[in-house]
Amino acid sequence: MGSPTFLNFGSPYPNQVFTVVIWSEARSRFASPPETLEGKQVYVTGTIETYAGMAEIVGHRPTQIVLRDAP
Numbered sequence: 874m875g876s877p878t879f880l881n882f883g884s885p886y887p888n889q890v891f892t893v894v895i896w897s898e899a900r901s902r903f904a905s906p907p908e909t910l911e912g913k914q915v916y917v918t919g920t921i922e923t924y925a926g927m928a929e930i931v932g933h934r935p936t937q938i939v940l941r942d943a944p
Contacts, residue, residue, distance in 0.1 A: 878907050880932075893917055894924075895932040903935045914941040 875897030883890030895907050916939045919930035932938055 880907060880910060889927070892927060892929040893932050893938065894929055899933050907932070907938070910938065915939060916941055
């Protein structure tokens with residue numbers, strides 16, 4: 874599957890509470906690199922799964938990760 878990009882929520886790895894995984898094949902679908910979302914509030918949609926006891930969503934397409942409007 875290639876090298877993944879991990880978007881960790883709550884705390885940095887290994888203390889994150891939730892992760893969005895974007896595999897290298899999906900990165901080309903994003904207009905900007907997904908890691909540019911760091912520090913921004915986002916909505917993420919998808920099926921929540923567990924991997925090694927941690928909750929995650931696999932990001933297959935950019936429409937799954939939407940910037941939250943500023944308050």
